[in-house]
Amino acid sequence: MKITKDQLLVNGKRNDGRSPDDLRSFKVTAGVLKKAKGSAMVEWGKNKVLVGIYGPGEVFPKHLTNYTKALVNVRYSMAPFCGAEEHGRSGPNRRAIEIGKVAKHVFENIILTRDFPRTQIDIYIEILQSDGGTRVAGITAASVALADAGIPCKDLVQGVSAGKVNDTVLVDLDKWEDNLGEGDCPVVVSLRSNEILLFQLDEVWTKQQVLQGFEKIFNAAKVLRQVQEESLKENYKEG
């Protein structure tokens, strides 16, 4: 079903019935892949995102080896069939390379990289179905996958996007709100350090709107964190 701009926010309700602060349904399952050291699958609204962790292993190419810490590598890739529109191209495009870079910075922050000098940790994010907010879904899943891999991290991190429709700040944009709305601001937070680890912004925002977005994102992160923790506990339940 095609949504138009004037259907995005009607009487305080969004096109899928949510209010501005509501998240879409969010589910994460840890340990879904056999070969990867750690893995997780996120189903968030219509998004389906799979993350696999390899390493710590040998650095490739070798000359990049850091003798004081592990290198972190993130590959974000959208499957050619992930969108409801035309067939996509395989492999990372320019957008995906940029997302891989900023996602890498998140994990350089939270992984205890100094525990694994001369190694590389690979995080592979595969977007199987996309419906807005795939980078934050991928990073939220990757944090669970890292825990599943047993790689020591300072915190579980959560990503949420904020946006705007008719100057009302919304969280967790779906595809229509992302494409037709007045802004997209994906953010990844660590609740433990109370810090923003990823921040990007497009379209036009005032400072107050950005700050409102941050507040809503931090609140949403608390909800996501609970689900992340439960899924990990579920995975390691005895018996």
Add this chain to the structure above:
Amino acid sequence: MIIDEIKEAVSKDFISKNTRQDGRNFLQYRDITVTKNIIPNAEGSALAQIGDTKVYAGVKIDLATPYADKPDEGIIVVNSELSPIAHFKFESGPPTEESIELARVVDRGLRSSGAVDFKKLFLEEEKVLSVYVDLAVVDHSGDLIDCSYLAAMAALKSTMVPKYEDGKLLHDERPNKLEILNDVVCTSFEKISGKLLIDATDDEELASSGRVSFASCDDSHFCAGQKSGSAGFTVKEMDSMMDLALEQRKLLVSKL
């Protein structure tokens, strides 16, 4: 590399004493100069310099087929090249993630701000103008994002649109200016030893744990943002950087 480690240590040492190697305060740009029309063959061009950093921007305009979802709008494409001429660390070859990030962050600000009215780039059915903004970084002494914004914006403001006649674009006849609706400028902050400063040199960037860039399109609105590097930033830090970015805006706009 041992030299980098020494440079990093020196930069941190200065900053921990609340000063900088070149004597500036934390919220002070180096000298900025912007020269427009420096490549007359291009439809628009500029050289922006912040201290020793030099970035050329060239604008070329060509005919294009519009995107299927926006049939009545023109196109803007921003690309950047971190040429090996600019720094010993830059290598020739396919674009690096730094180069892609730079181009995309500049693209985001120009696009979001509405500085270029895409509807005015429409010619006729299936024919629109495509505006190519290419950034050539030729001397990298830090703060490439801010310098690239200045170069791109100045180049766009100097752009003359070729005449369109009988389905062809006449590159040697350029009667009209490209209309630019607002000035987009950007200020980037680096976090070094827990302190925030603007316009870092390349040596200071070695000591930086993270960067946040804010582009603005008027005195109260932001049109692009990007965080890079492993450091985390608190909401309070983001809040104050947004204020400080708007404070620097007047200076940057005066150079365009």
